[in-house]
Amino acid sequence: MPDTIYDALRESHQIQRGLCRKLLRSKPHTENRIATFTDLRIELAAHAAAEERYLYAPILMDDMGLSSSRHALHEHHEVDELVEEMQEGDPASRGWLATARKLSKKVHHHLREEEKKFFQVSGKILSEAKKLQLAKQYRRDYKRMLKVLRED
Template identity: 65%
Template sequence: MPDTLYDALRESHAIQRSLSRRLVRSRPGTRARIEVFTELRHELQAHEAAEERFLYAPMLMDDQGLVSTRHALHEHHEIDELVEDLQKLDPDGDAWLDKARELSHQVHHHLREEETKFFQMSGKVLSPAQKTRLTTRYRRDYTRMHRKLAAE
């Protein structure tokens, strides 16, 4: 298991990157395309929910974290909208693939920005005790959300 909150988050980030790449490489008319999209959608939702609750919310309570946390939340919202757009499109059409590429690009951009900027800033704001508590809570909620989404 990851040792820190940032290790746990990076673990999910690696899954998101892999699924995003698989999604844009998937072939139209295959069950795999829908399965990868569903898996990515669930991963994004579980990760976002737990991250917003147990990293973003505490960062919003500190003046140093306001601007960057609002930006990260905005990017989560953009990703959610792209997922919703994809759900409305024909998965065999060109428009779907274009939107999948846009989603993949946005996911990769967000993760890169978070890992190179947000983690460093939040690492200075949160105390070691907070990071330990938040790690446990993030992992628990991330797992709970995955179970909830799989049952839907």
């Protein structure tokens, strides 16, 4: 079966879920906590950039997808704000872990909503050929963004 944009996105979603679980289980004052947060931060940013370019933008151009695209973009912004707050905080503090829990909850909510609602709306808008084309474009940009973000 050919690879669609949804297959590509679900792979990253699984990585995000796993990193969120790993982060919440990490111990304070450990390199593992910092490394896991860094991995999650990079994964979220690379995924969001490529997803916004190769799924949200085309759906935003269709009246039927306008509301759901705007909502998804807003949730990406909320995730970005939580990540930024964590970057400025102390990974050993209780407040930092509380923010990590909020981030995990927000990420899980967004992924669930995207997979259950947004994929269905966008699936009605996009042709099968477009879903295949977007998968290739998304994967290429996602890999490029991972590389760029790891170099920062």
